[in-house]
Amino acid sequence: MNAPGPAVGVVIATRDHAERLATALEHLTALPERPPVVVVDHGSTDRTRAMVAERFPQARVLAHGDGHGALARNDGVRAIGTPYVAFSDDDSWWAPGSLARAATLLNGHPRLGLLAGQVRIGPEERPDPRGATLAASPVGRAEDLPGAEVYGFLTRAAVVRRGAxxxxxxxxxxxxLGDEETLLAYDLAAMGWGVSYCPEVVALHHPSPSPHEDRTAAMRHNELISCWLRRPLPLAARRTAALLTRAGHDPAARTALRGLLTRLPAALWLRRPLPPWVEEAARRVDRQRATADEKALAAPPG
Incomplete structure (x- = not known):
């Protein structure tokens, strides 16, 4: 009888980060779980594809044109054959034993559609502060799920049930790209799948010391696109009006508004409101975020 294949595969979306990706692949291919890896390269102009072929022939590369962003991960999930799929970035990887633990949790909880793991940052492995927010999720915990239910997660620390x-x-x-996790969490919950925070599953993130591109505008218009796609129309209208008010003095708000207006007709066409029980939980998460923002503004500088 043939031995069963790996339960968890890894999908990485990348572009123009060949050396950084090489470090991530060195760690992933050395894991005791020996996960299959699919690298989705969306438009690299450096040696990314050649590097993977030369140094990591066991990894599969999907070459796509420019502009896939977060959607590159969809292609990777479709291409990989494992029942569970873990995501990594080209500057992150999984702690030894975490993928085996994720498979155990998914095997033991059939309604669990997505497991949100803990992120630890840098060589010192300091906890990402967003983990505390997930752990304190106001949605609570269902008896048939292994951790607090959440309506957000970090993709680099997510393990999904491929079918879900x-x-x-x-x-x-x-x-x-930016806030794509919230919309996926909404859609999984609306279909009856659970999304749980499980800090015993650990992803290690080693961000580059070079400054990252400011994604404030992208985050703002993506949050509003999600709102128009799934949330009540009066809420979406109020949030859009607030952005419009800021646009007069905030360049990022103006950029976000242009991005929103470009995609709004498609969002209205594809609109599918959340079921009432998911909307009620989403409002609790909104209140948690608003409280956190108020505390941050009230905190003394430094």
């Missing part, structure tokens, strides 16, 4: 991910449609085509 594909059933939900994966990452939405209108959300290029």
């Amino acid at each position: 991910f594909l059933e939900a449609g994966g990452f939405h085509p209108l959300i290029f």
Whole structure:
């Protein structure tokens, strides 16, 4: 009898980060779980594809044109054959034993569609502060799930049930990059799948010391696209009006508004409001975020 194949595969979306990707692949291919790896390269102009072929022939490379963003991960999930799929970035990888633990949790909880793991940052492995927010999720915990239910997660620390991910449609085509996780969490919950925070599953993130591109505008218009796609129309209108008010003095708000207006007709066409029980939980998460923002503004500088 043939031995069963790996339970968890890894999908990495990358572009123009060959050396950084090489470090991530060194760690992933050395894991005791020996996960299959699919690298989705969306438009690299450096040696990314050649590097993977030369140094990591066991990894599969999917070459796509420019502009896939978060959607590149959808292609990777469709291409990989494992029942569970872990995501990594080209500057992150999984701690030894975490993928085996994720498989155990998914095997033991059939309604669990997505497992949100803990992120630890840098060589010192300091906890990402967003983990505390997920752990304190106001949605609570269902008896048939292994951790607090959450309506957000960090993709680099997510392990999905492949069938649930594909059933939900994966990452939405209108959300290029930034806040794509919230919409996927909504869609999984609306279909009855659970999304749980499980800090015993650990992803290690080693961000580059070079400054990252400011994604404030992208985050703002993606948040609003998600709102128009799934949330009540009066809420979407109020949030859009607030952005319009800021646009007069905030360049990022103006950029976000242009991005929103470009995609709004498609969002209205594809609109599918959340079921009432999911909307009620989403409002609790909104209140948690608003309280956190108020505390941050009230905190003394430094």
